[in-house]
Amino acid sequence: MDLRYDVELISVTKRYEDSIAVDAISLRIPKSSYCCLLGPSGCGKTSTLRMIAGHEEISEGDVLIAGQNVTDLPSIKRGTAMMFQNYALFPHLTCIDNVAFSMQVRGVAKTVRRARALEFLDLVQMADFAERLPAQLSGGQQQRVALARALVVEPKVLLLDEPLSALDPFLRIKVREELKRLQRDLAITFIHVTHSQDEAMALADQMVVMEGGHIRQSGSPRELFERPASGFVARFIGGHNLFSTDRGEVAVRADRCSLADEGGTPAQVIAVEYQGTSVRVALKTERGLDAFAVLPDQVFFAAPVEPGTYRHLVWSRGDEHTLADTFQPR
């Protein structure tokens, strides 16, 4: 029994009648860490989460939680709790009854379970709304109640299915911070499914990029950003240019690229986006490849460029990162 990990997947496969959603993936998630499963839609990240939760049958392989094989256990016995994408609050129950539901079905006395539910509503700052129905709450408030309902079972692992996707951008950043704080305070493992690399970068201790039912790369956000394993990962997490050179396929961070009058790769300026602290210049190279440079505002305005003009995109060889797989231009 290895207690260094809260969750271990051992060549877990999810097979549907005629397709494979998750193809023999193995993953270890360290104790009390924040793990983000990241990938485009249909990459198998949600199926993986649902298999950990026990809501999806595991076709092959094993899931271990805190060292115990839970492959054939129902959700509640796994020590997991799930927060659903649409929150899935019971619409006919008040907030406090929603949170108390898991205790109600265990036969906990009404006064006891309501007191406990109120504690957890208080944890997510929703105690004042205890007697409201979910329909009377905003999306963000519903989410807090859903969070309280998931946490009240005191899970070892909290599973979150795209928890921020329904929120507006301002709220998203606020809730993001709260999730991270909560994870640290409760010292349990969060597994968070998302298709947004910003979200994953901001939250994750461990970032897992998936594609086509496979894990393409797993590591800390910094590791992934500085050493993407493949063209796919580099493209998906963004911020990189991909070039085919005589040294092989390389990724170069866009903020390490600059514009010059000669040398490097000739390219036409397509668009200029002012982003406050920096300026993003989109380019098309002679061979028709998309590239971009992120320039500090001072650097850009010292020598501004107009869309339509031709420049040379340059970078130093030390910033090149060689990729494992073949880079296919799109």
Next chain:
Amino acid sequence: MITATLGEKKAHARRRRAWLVSWMQVGPMAAVLLLLFALPTLLFLVVSFFDYDRVGIYPAFILDNYRDLLTTPATWRIYLSTMRFAVMAWAITLVLGFYIALFLVFHIRSAKTRMILFMACAVPFWTSGIIRTIAWIPFLGRNGAFNTILMKMHLTDRPLEFLLFSDFSVMVTYIHLYTLLMMAPIANSMAKIDKNLIEAARDCGASRFQIVRHIIIPLSRTGIALGSILVFTQVIGDYFVVKRMSGGQSASIVSALSTEIQAMQYPPAAASAVVLVIFVGILVAGIMRVVDVRQELAR
């Protein structure tokens, strides 16, 4: 100045058009309800106060019809007997309809299989209720299919008499005719329940039974109420099944009413119709008080 008046005229025309469109949308249904429902109801309400004898009916305003109706023990007996059938049919169709709906909506995973099974439930309704009622007679009769099978299997040496022309055969027919009426609205409510809620409940540790009790029943109660209204009103308004399947041993409210019509006693028949409408109205209002059905219909 001129443009302002033009604008006003345009706004006026637009309002008129909107008004016309609304009326054209509501009109046909309103006309049907007024002509075929409100008007006849008003008519028999008026007639129920009329006087009558063996040769004709006479405009009047007397309460004798109501007094006679409500003071006859036979009336109360018939209402009681009909209510007994209604409650039994309601209880049995509720249990059957609920479980069939539960099975179809939550246990059948393939949409195609579900569709086929729904059709299997609905296809018998393409023939008339009268035919489906009468079809039970050769099956349940003294020398019918069921008794023949029982005797061939040596489960009984004499044909079972209670199978046909009894309360039993009336109930069998009611259940056969009305289970779909109960099942369909319940299945409709259940189909609207977010499947994530079931998973969320399971995530909280609820057993299958607890999921049904705490999640599915409360969330399909509008369907249960609608189905209950349909079954209750059908049984209370029934006349053919009781007459045919009880072999003349039981009467229903409507069969008593039809006897009066056949005897040309229109005012007392009208009075019992009014009482029946009020009775059913109270019943439906009672169900609606428990469950807000409009909420379901609006969704």
